[in-house]
Amino acid sequence: MMRSIRNLRDYPAGLPLVSDELVEFHAARLLLLLKICGGRKGQIDGLTKLAKLDFFVRYPTFFARACAERGASAPDVEPGVESSMVRHHYGPWDHRYYHVLAYLEGKALVRVTREGTKPFRFQLTDQGVHAAEQLASTELFQELVEMMRHVFAVLGKDSGTALKDLIYRLFDREVAARKLGEVIKE
Incomplete structure (x- = not known):
């Protein structure tokens, strides 16, 4: 279950809490993903593309293999x-x-918008651009920002379907062969 930082006052002090459980942790990553991998407009077309770019950001070993396949460092x-x-x-x-x-x-x-049957479009608002720029300027997010820049440079022009196909081709055992709902391990 995800929690908000704002609602932690009633959280038992003796229980561990990890960033993965905080909505703000994931929100910050997606803001940065849209800012960096969304190009000049700060937008990504399609939930499939957003999820696959996020996958390569979150799984650096898999991204390294995709880079090798593409002849990129x-x-x-x-x-x-x-x-x-x-x-x-x-x-x-x-x-x-x-x-x-x-x-x-x-x-x-x-x-979040959608025109007809086209994929959903996720675009930063002016306020979102400002928030993403603030996050990107902090030391805490520098490694993540650099990873996203690499992902965008190597895979940013690919469609969501092309990224999905790349993942299934390169990571058959690690991803495609897994049962639905099973955690992907690096």
């Missing part, structure tokens, strides 16, 4: 997954996306 980052994803119908997925995107939309940081 991978960033020098520590291996390990801070926040796991699960296997879903269209590849890696996080069930918290709906919660976090609604949170960001409710805070007027992200605009």
Whole structure:
């Protein structure tokens, strides 16, 4: 269950709390993802593309393999997954996306639109751009920002479907062969 930092006053002091349980942790990552991987407009078209770019940010070892396949250099980052994803119908997925995107939309940081049958468009509002710029300027997020810049440079022009196909081709055992809902391990 995700919690908000604002609602922790009643949280038992003796119980551990990890960032993965905080909506603000995921909201900050998605704001930065839209700012950095969303190009000049700060937008990503399609939940599939958003989820797959997020996958490569969250799984640096898998991103390094995708870089090798593309003939690109991978960033020098520590291996390990801070926040796991699960296997879903269209590849890696996080069930918290709906919660976090609604949170960001409710805070007027992200605009979610859809024209006809086109994929959903996720775009930073002016307030969202400002918030993402503030996050990106802090030391705390520098490693994440650099990882996102690499992901955008190597994979940012690909469609969500192309990214999904790349993941299934490169990571058959680690992703495609997993049961639906099973956690993806690096």
